[in-house]
Amino acid sequence: MYIPTLDDVLAGRERIDPYIHRTPVLTSRILNELTGAELFFKCENLQKAGAFKARGAANAVFGLSHEQAKKGVATHSSGNHGTCLSYAAGRRGIPCTVVMPRTAPQAKKDAVRGYGGRVVECEPSTSSREKVFAEVVGETGAEFVHPYNDHRVIAGQATCSAELIEQVESLDALVAPIGGGGMISGTCLALSHLAPQVKIYAAEPEQADDAYRSFRAGHIIADDAPDTVADGLKVPLKELTWHFVRNYVTDIQTASEQEIVDAMKLIWKRLKIVMEPSSAVPLATVLKNPEVFAGKRVGIIITGGNVDLEKLPWN
Structure with a gap:
């Protein structure tokens, strides 16, 4: 660690x-x-x-090497981290996928999409979001930017x-x-x-x-x-x-x-x-x-x- x-x-x-x-x-x-x-x-x-999560997301996205950035970034988020990661990825011109609880505020889902991110919904539990997220990373090979444990x-x-x-x-x-x-x-x-x-x-x-x-x-x-x-x-x-x-x-x-x-x-x-x-x-x-x-x-x-x-x- x-x-x-x-x-x-x-x-x-x-x-x-x-x-x-x-x-x-x-x-x-x-x-x-x-x-x-x-x-x-x-x-x-x-x-x-x-x-505030724009700070951490931007630091992670703009700290990636060119090779790392090619496949884009992905995360799981109840809203703000996903929105901010989509914002940062959009500024760098790379794709972003966000796994979000289906119960997350619609405004936050819309915000992710508004910055060019892709939303994949999951059930509102930690176990569900981690399971669905593993499937997303398996499909895309995107760089995982954890919402906080990073x-x-x-x-x-x-x-x-x-x-x-x-x-x-x-x-x-x-x-x-x-x-x-x-x-x-x-x-x-x-x-x-x-x-x-x-x-x-x-x-x-x-x-x-x-x-x-x-x-x-x-x-x-x-x-x-x-x-x-x-x-x-x-x-x-x-x-x-x-x-x-x-x-x-x-x-x-x-x-x-x-x-x-x-x-x-x-x-x-x-x-x-x-x-x-x-x-x-x-x-x-x-x-x-x-x-x-x-x-x-x-x-x-x-x-x-x-x-x-x-x-x-x-x-």
């Missing part, structure tokens, strides 16, 4: 610079008052393809928090959602080298809390088909992301479905931005645990904005 290094992050920043945005950081006096903390929202919902992807995701600590000085803590752990792993990778004093918290839905239970048990616990409104956080940790979680994360906190929806509404209302349910989980956990964050400068990564407007969770 190759553990990415700071050199990988620095090389990734240079490699992906032409293909991503340096996303803005927003603040809200009202949200600060509600939490008792100073909150700094890193808006990856305004990233290329609408999610050192190239993690190094790309690390560029997000590396940017944030340049934009906001003296953070005490950073909170990001956790599903498979790609963003959290990238955060751990960057901050352990560049700002080791910053405490890293992962935020997870109660109804998909396998990372929370893994963290407390000391080993990976994987759920096959969790059910939560935060559709981007349904996948389990893997060996590489578990390395970063168990070694660098301060704590994993959870939020209920209602708390996630309430936090999503707050961000829509107060920051005036569109973001998806998975992105609301960090604010939900900060609101739920005020004693942990009160009086501190806290970075929050809003990971994506690819929400299905026809199926908003409060409708």
Whole structure:
């Protein structure tokens, strides 16, 4: 297992610079008052393809040799990684196939196709997606770019928090959602080298809390088909992301479905931005645990904005 290094992050920043945005950081006096903390929202919902995963996908795609790239790339994804890999592959002019749960938001399926990717549907379980994906790779010979358990992807995701600590000085803590752990792993990778004093918290839905239970048990616990409104956080940790979680994360906190929806509404209302349910989980956990964050400068990564407007969770 190759553990990415700071050199990988620095090389990734240079490699992906032409293909991503340096996303803005927003603040809200009202949200600060509600939490008792100073909150700094890193808006990856305004990233290329609408999610932070454009960073990891671009790093993987543009890091391929000419020979590797010939057969294209493939992945399995609930949405954002597939969309972002399709975006990156399209920019390089190579084919991309994405295995997606049939229950994934239609907006995310449409986004993959919109960037030129091919969607192959599977049942909404980890076992089904891995089985169908193996068939796809067998047919195409495409380069597998895992959504998160891939050192190239993690190094790309690390560029997000590396940017944030340049934009906001003296953070005490950073909170990001956790599903498979790609963003959290990238955060751990960057901050352990560049700002080791910053405490890293992962935020997870109660109804998909396998990372929370893994963290407390000391080993990976994987759920096959969790059910939560935060559709981007349904996948389990893997060996590489578990390395970063168990070694660098301060704590994993959870939020209920209602708390996630309430936090999503707050961000829509107060920051005036569109973001998806998975992105609301960090604010939900900060609101739920005020004693942990009160009086501190806290970075929050809003990971994506690819929400299905026809199926908003409060409708």
